[in-house]
Amino acid sequence: MGAQCYTSRPHRHAVNPKWNFSCHFFIKDVYQDVLCLTVFERDRFSPDDFLGRTEVPVATIKKEQDRHGPLVQRLLLHEVPTGEVRVRLDLQLYEQALPL
Numbered sequence: 805m806g807a808q809c810y811t812s813r814p815h816r817h818a819v820n821p822k823w824n825f826s827c828h829f830f831i832k833d834v835y836q837d838v839l840c841l842t843v844f845e846r847d848r849f850s851p852d853d854f855l856g857r858t859e860v861p862v863a864t865i866k867k868e869q870d871r872h873g874p875l876v877q878r879l880l881l882h883e884v885p886t887g888e889v890r891v892r893l894d895l896q897l898y899e900q901a902l903p904l
Contacts, residue, residue, distance in 0.1 A: 805829040805839050812847040815817025831897070837862040841889060843881060858889065865895045 808829050814870040815821035831837050839860045858879040861867040868875045883888035 805837060806832070812860050824904070831862055831895075834866055835863045839865070839893070841879070841891070842891060843887070856884040856887045858882055860891075860893065862895065865893045866897075869893070881902070 810825075810827040812823045812825040815823070829839070839862060840857065841859070842857040843855040845855055846852050858881055859876075860879065868877075872898055874892055876890070876892045878888050878890050881889065
């Protein structure tokens with residue numbers, strides 16, 4: 805999300821890993837910000853293998869969550885022949901306090 809980046813721990817020997825990974829991002833503009841996910845397979849003695857990437861506009865998360873609560877969605881991975889990730893997205897917006 806912009807310059808904000810989180811990396812999960814790798815899963816060893818898993819064909820269909822479940823990360824159970826959560827992170828928090830600061831949203832600057834609900835209608836412009838985009839959450840980007842990139843997936844790699846970790847290799848011990850060679851560069852990590854790129855498995856794909858996908859994006860979710862924050863505005864889409866907000867719209868869907870307003871109707872149904874936290875969004876659980878399958879996202880197709882791009883730039884690769886096949887692949888998908890299943891994510892649970894929960895958008896919590898807080899107003900920034902103005903200085904006194």
